[in-house]
Amino acid sequence: MAYWVEIDQDECMSSGRCVADYPAAFAFDDDELATVLPTSGNLTDQQLLRAARNCPSRAIQIFDTDGTLLE
Ligand code: SF4
Incomplete structure (x- = not known):
């Protein structure tokens, strides 16, 4: 993984999508x-991007190695 992932908990609606799809990376x-x-x-970077795109509240933020917000 080269990208960095963060979650904006103010936006998380507890759908469980990321936890179900990628339990190695996300938990409640x-x-x-x-x-x-x-x-x-x-x-992988692609898995992180997919997790962010599948988040219904767009709470998952992906940054590249320069700190640029990608998703
Ligand atoms: S997919 Fe998004 S809204 Fe659902 S639990 Fe994960 S961060 Fe929260």
């Missing part, structure tokens, strides 16, 4: 909001 916290796991580095 105690408030049932998605968080990024340390193992997210095991996902």
